[in-house]
Amino acid sequence: MTRTSGATVLRARGVVKSYGPTPALRGIDLDLAEREILALTGPSGSGKSTLLHCLAGILRPDAGEITYGELALGGCSEAERSRLRRTEFGVLFQFGQLVEELTAAENAALPLLLTGRGRKEARTAALEWLDRLGAADVADVRPPRMSGGQQQLCAAARALVTAPRVLFADEPTGALDQLTGEKLLGHLVRAAREQGTSVLLVTHSPGIAAYADRELSLYDGETDATGLGAGQRIGVPR
Numbered sequence: 001m002t003r004t005s006g007a008t009v010l011r012a013r014g015v016v017k018s019y020g021p022t023p024a025l026r027g028i029d030l031d032l033a034e035r036e037i038l039a040l041t042g043p044s045g046s047g048k049s050t051l052l053h054c055l056a057g058i059l060r061p062d063a064g065e066i067t068y069g070e071l072a073l074g075g076c077s078e079a080e081r082s083r084l085r086r087t088e089f090g091v092l093f094q095f096g097q098l099v100e101e102l103t104a105a106e107n108a109a110l111p112l113l114l115t116g117r118g119r120k121e122a123r124t125a126a127l128e129w130l131d132r133l134g135a136a137d138v139a140d141v142r143p144p145r146m147s148g149g150q151q152q153l154c155a156a157a158r159a160l161v162t163a164p165r166v167l168f169a170d171e172p173t174g175a176l177d178q179l180t181g182e183k184l185l186g187h188l189v190r191a192a193r194e195q196g197t198s199v200l201l202v203t204h205s206p207g208i209a210a211y212a213d214r215e216l217s218l219y220d221g222e223t224d225a226t227g228l229g230a231g232q233r234i235g236v237p238r
C-alpha cells in the first residue's frame with residue numbers, strides 16, 4: 001500500500017467538451033493528489049482520452065476549470081501550455097511515437113535537449129532511465145529493430161526523463177500482450193513512485209487498473225451516478 005501526501009496537484013471542476021454535436025465530457029470533477037496513481041477507466045467512447053487531453057493542456061475544454069497547483073490552464077497561452085508539457089508533464093501514448101532514425105537513448109534524451117540541457121547530461125540521464133525501466137540492452141538500437149514492449153519502455157523513459165510532476169499515460173499497454181503490458185506497468189509504476197510523479201493512467205484493462213491507488217470510471221462523459229468512481233466508493237486509495 002502506498003500513501004499519497006494528499007495535496008492536490010491537478011484539479012478539474014465541471015469540465016465539458018464536445019466535438020461539434022458530439023458531447024464527450026459532460027461536467028467532470030477530478031482531483032489527482034501528489035504521488036497518486038489514478039486509473040481512469042470506462043467503456044470505449046466514454047471520454048477517457050478526451051479528459052486526459054484536457055488535463056494535459058492538449059485540448060481546451062468548452063467549459064469548466066482545470067488547475068495545476070495554483071495555475072489555471074484556461075488562462076495560459078498555447079506557448080505556456082507547451083512549456084508545461086515540456087517541463088512539468090510527461091505523456092505516454094499507446095504507440096510510443098518514437099523517432100525511427102534515432103536510437104533508444106537518443107529518443108529518451110530528446111525532452112532534455114529540447115529544454116536546453118547539454119548532450120552529455122541528456123544522454124547520461126536517458127541511459128539511467130532506460131536502465132531503471134529494464135531497457136538498457138536496447139540503448140543503441142533504433143525503434144524498427146525493437147519489439148513493441150521495448151519501444152514502449154523507451155517511450156516511458158522519454159516521458160519520465162525530465163522528472164515530471166504528472167505523467168499522463170493513455171492506454172500505454174494497449175498494443176502489448178498481457179505479460180509484456182504488466183511488466184511495463186510494473187516498471188513504470190515503480191519508477192513513478194520512486195521519483196514522486198503522479199500518474200493519470202487511462203486503461204480498459206482491470207489487470208492494469210489494479211496497479212493504481214484509485215480508480216475513477218467514466219460513463220458517457222460523466223463519472224458514475226454517485227459522482228465517484230468504483231475505486232472511490234470502495235474506499236481506495238489503497
Ligand SMILES: Nc1ncnc2c1ncn2[C@@H]1O[C@H](COP(=O)(O)OP(=O)(O)OP(=O)(O)O)[C@@H](O)[C@H]1O
Pocket residue numbers: 019022023024042043044045046047048049050051
Ligand atoms: N476528434 C474527434 N472528433 C469527433 N468526435 C470525437 C473525437 N474524439 C473523440 N470523439 C468522440 O468523443 C467521445 C469520447 O471519445 P474518447 O476518445 O474521449 O473516449 P475513450 O473513452 O477514450 O474511448 P476509447 O476507449 O475507445 O479510446 C466519443 O463519442 C468519440 O466518438
